[in-house]
Amino acid sequence: MKLRTFVFLIVLAAVAFYGQDLLDKVVKRSPGEKVWRKHCAECHGLDGAGNTPGYMGETYADLTDNVWRAGGNDGAMEAVVTSGVFGKMPPTSLTPGELRAVIAYLHELHGERTRGATN
Secondary structure, eight states: OHHHHHHHHHHHHHHHHHHHHHHHHHSOOOHHHHHHHHHTHHHHOTTSSOOSTTTTTOGGGOOSSSOOSSOSSHHHHHHHHHHOBTTTBOOOOOOHHHHHHHHHHHHHHTTSSOTTOOO
16 A cells, blocks of 8 residues: 555655646647647637636637637637737747647637547
8 A cells, every 4th residue: 555655655755846838748639739828828718718727708718609809710729929919918929830839729629620630
């Protein structure tokens, strides 16, 4: 029984220390989902519906519907993600690869593409 407790404590310490990086290695996540969880989920939620304490009820926080501030095409999404929205969403400094990955993941959340599909 003591060995079980020891192993549990070691695993718990590893998760606390390595956090999201460890989970990303254990759980297979797409590059876009990793970027989403790191940069977007706090405000837009893990599912993209915007049901988070700070943004609940904010029309444009829900990215799973068809209401887009600047249009739902990739170019418009790229511009909003890169530049942000004054007073609502901070700009990001994602690499071009991260930007493409998170936009692809956003399409997946929106139900337009299946997991792992490319353009």
